[in-house]
Ligand SMILES: Nc1ncnc2c1ncn2[C@@H]1O[C@H](COP(=O)(O)OP(=O)(O)O)[C@@H](O)[C@H]1O
């Protein structure tokens with residue numbers, strides 16, 4: 429049974445694709461069989477980072493014109509890559525027959541130890557479904573305030589959907605350990621206070637000039653600059669991921685896909701339920717549904733409670749933003765001085 433990990437962030441440009449690809453390669457170099465699912469619809473996706481231009485993508489598999497084994501990029505530096513592309517959008521709109529066929533072809537692909545999803549920015553139903561269905565989420569943030577607020581928005585939606593497992597956090601583009609620690613601390617504080625989700629720090633990735641240099645060379649930085657700070661961080665992340673208790677529910681890959689496509693189909697409007705633009709849906713209170721007259725005082729109390737909770741949450745988010753904006757611009761640390769292991773940093777600096 430593979431360990432299914434979704435790499436996500438809320439905000440674009442924080443380093444999901446860079447981390448997904450290089451982490452996948454690192455796990456492969458530790459003798460793990462890895463399949464990387466490119467579900468990023470953005471521009472700087474895995475094609476750009478690897479220089480691979482796939483002729484076909486998942487859409488051809490959904491159409492039934494090709495088998496999954498015909499579109500998968502086999503053994504790119506030791507990993508297999510599924511080009512999702514436009515097929516990822518189609519996944520939200522499959523007929524039962526298409527869903528069955530797709531699941532069958534995923535299962536027929538081969539045995540893997542790791543299945544890694546690189547997702548798009550934002551909170552689309554696809555991103556949420558991959559997050560909800562996978563064993564683990566790896567949330568990428570940077571010390572920037574907008575990355576933290578977007579990450580929080582994503583976690584909030586997941587929490588509302590009932591997600592209550594631990595989310596692993598990686599802080600990317602780190603120039604100083606202190607800013608990584610602060611960013612993580614602020615996010616954890618807000619999440620602990622308002623959501624049912626728990627966060628766990630997995631590590632950091634230093635801001636490293638070799639990362640964009642490798643993009644230009646269309647070769648993963650782990651392979652091109654194995655001794656660079658960025659690569660050393662990825663190696664540490666890989667080791668931690670392998671060492672960390674798997675913490676996964678005993679669900680098979682088949683159950684995963686059923687769950688994932690189930691979440692996706694739940695998110696789409698029911699057949700025949702298309703609304704005209706001018707139609708407005710009014711939320712019905714339970715009282716209204718039961719045909720009883722709603723109690724205005726109770727309703728007002730509920731609204732008041734909700735508003736005060738939201739105000740509290742806004743205050744907390746404002747604190748994060750103000751705190752980050754007040755920080756002086758980090759001066760990049762020389763590569764050797766970048767603290768690579770921020771869990772170790774935590775224990776060293778505790779108390
Ligand atoms: N640790 C890093 N150091 C320097 N540049 C980075 C780092 N991580 C990502 N980048 C750069 O940031 C940009 C966005 O990264 P990418 O992985 O495409 O983000 P995402 O997938 O979240 O949109 C790329 O140009 C990439 O080279």
Ligand SMILES: [Mg+2]
Pocket residue numbers: 444445446468470472473547548
């Ligand atoms: Mg990306």
